[in-house]
Amino acid sequence: MRKILFAAFICTAQLIFAQNVFLTKVEKTNESTDKFLYKIDEEKKDAEYLGEVEIQGFSKNDAEIFSLIYKKAKEIGANTFALKPFENVDGSLQKFNPANYRLALYYLPKEKLMDQTGNLYLFASAEKDQKISINREDYIVSSRSFLKLKVIPGEVYTISTKKLLGSTIKFQPKENSTNQYFQISATKIKSDETGVGGLNLKSGDIIGLEKSYAEFLSVIYNKQAE
Numbered sequence: 001m002r003k004i005l006f007a008a009f010i011c012t013a014q015l016i017f018a019q020n021v022f023l024t025k026v027e028k029t030n031e032s033t034d035k036f037l038y039k040i041d042e043e044k045k046d047a048e049y050l051g052e053v054e055i056q057g058f059s060k061n062d063a064e065i066f067s068l069i070y071k072k073a074k075e076i077g078a079n080t081f082a083l084k085p086f087e088n089v090d091g092s093l094q095k096f097n098p099a100n101y102r103l104a105l106y107y108l109p110k111e112k113l114m115d116q117t118g119n120l121y122l123f124a125s126a127e128k129d130q131k132i133s134i135n136r137e138d139y140i141v142s143s144r145s146f147l148k149l150k151v152i153p154g155e156v157y158t159i160s161t162k163k164l165l166g167s168t169i170k171f172q173p174k175e176n177s178t179n180q181y182f183q184i185s186a187t188k189i190k191s192d193e194t195g196v197g198g199l200n201l202k203s204g205d206i207i208g209l210e211k212s213y214a215e216f217l218s219v220i221y222n223k224q225a226e
Contacts, residue, residue, distance in 0.1 A: 019059035019099075021068040023075065025052040030077030030107040037073050039215040040080045040106065043114055047106035050076045052084060058099040060126045066216045069103065078105035080113075083219050098144075098220055117176050120149045120157065123209070123217050125185035132184050133160040141184065145222040153177065159206060167206045181214035183207045 027049055040047060053072045059065055073081065084104040085093040124130040124141035131140050134149070135158055141147055151157060153175040160168040161184060171180060185205055209217070 019055060019057035019065055021065065021072055022054050022056070023051065023072045024054045024102070026076055027051050028076075032077040032079050032107050034079040034110070036079055036110075037070050037212045037216075038080050038113060039219060040082050040108060040113065041115075043080070043108055043112055044082055044104075044106065046112050047080060047108040050078050050105045050107060052102055052104050053081075054100075054102040056100050062126060062217060062220065063213065066213050069216070070212070073105050076105060078107060079110075080106045080108045081216075082106070096220075101220070103219075115179075117178055118151060118153075118173070119179045120147075120151050121179060121181045121214055121218065122147045122149070122159070123181070123183040123214070123221060125183065127185075130184040131162045133162050134158070138162070139226075141224060142222070144220075145224040146218060147224055147226060148218075149226065151177075151180070161205055169206050179211070181209040181211060183209055183214075183217075 028051075030048065030050060053069055055065065055069070069081075073079075081103045083096070084102050085096070086100075086102070088094055120134075122132065122134075122139075122141060123146040124143050126144055128143050129140055130143075131138065133139070139147060151173045153173050156170055156172045158168060158170050159182065169182075173180070183206075185207060
């Protein structure tokens with residue numbers, strides 16, 4: 001009897017703490033075969049609204065959740081998304097809740113995307129705060145937070161984890177270089193078979209993130225002041 005009760009408790013706990021992704025609204029579909037899924041803001045006025053996806057429950061496995069969102073978005077041909085806050089009874093917008101939020105899905109021609117160049121994004125891991133150095137200036141990035149820095153074309157940027165056996169990378173952006181996305185983490189993250197929500201560069205615990213996944217993190221993580 002105890003074994004049965006324990007098994008029932010485990011199953012109930014999994015249901016309570018699992019994070020689920022639902023395609024809750026489909027306004028229309030698009031035949032787009034674009035592989036990317038980028039965040040938009042001001043561009044929404046020019047984008048074609050397709051539907052909505054809702055995320056219920058909390059998970060620290062952000063890559064897995066993004067992979068599920070990506071698959072739902074591609075079912076209706078979406079290539080862009082935006083956070084769609086829930087409303088309170090008085091019509092005001094609720095604060096972001098990582099355990100329950102929704103994303104509006106759109107189609108937008110790639111040439112109409114904005115803010116795609118000249119920025120450096122540095123994400124802390126989901127587990128703990130991260131200490132890093134950028135050109136010998138120290139920062140502490142809180143867990144599930146990120147820094148967004150404007151970079152200067154031609155300048156060399158050195159990013160270090162400030163650990164005895166830590167990692168260091170260097171890059172030199174050119175004029176109109178695309179945004180750079182890195183996550184500082186001692187935990188390895190595996191990409192899925194499609195490569196979406198995964199990695200394209202790794203140096204120890206400094207990980208280069210695929211753009212679609214990084215832009216998803218910029219929605220569900222907190223932006224930290226420099």
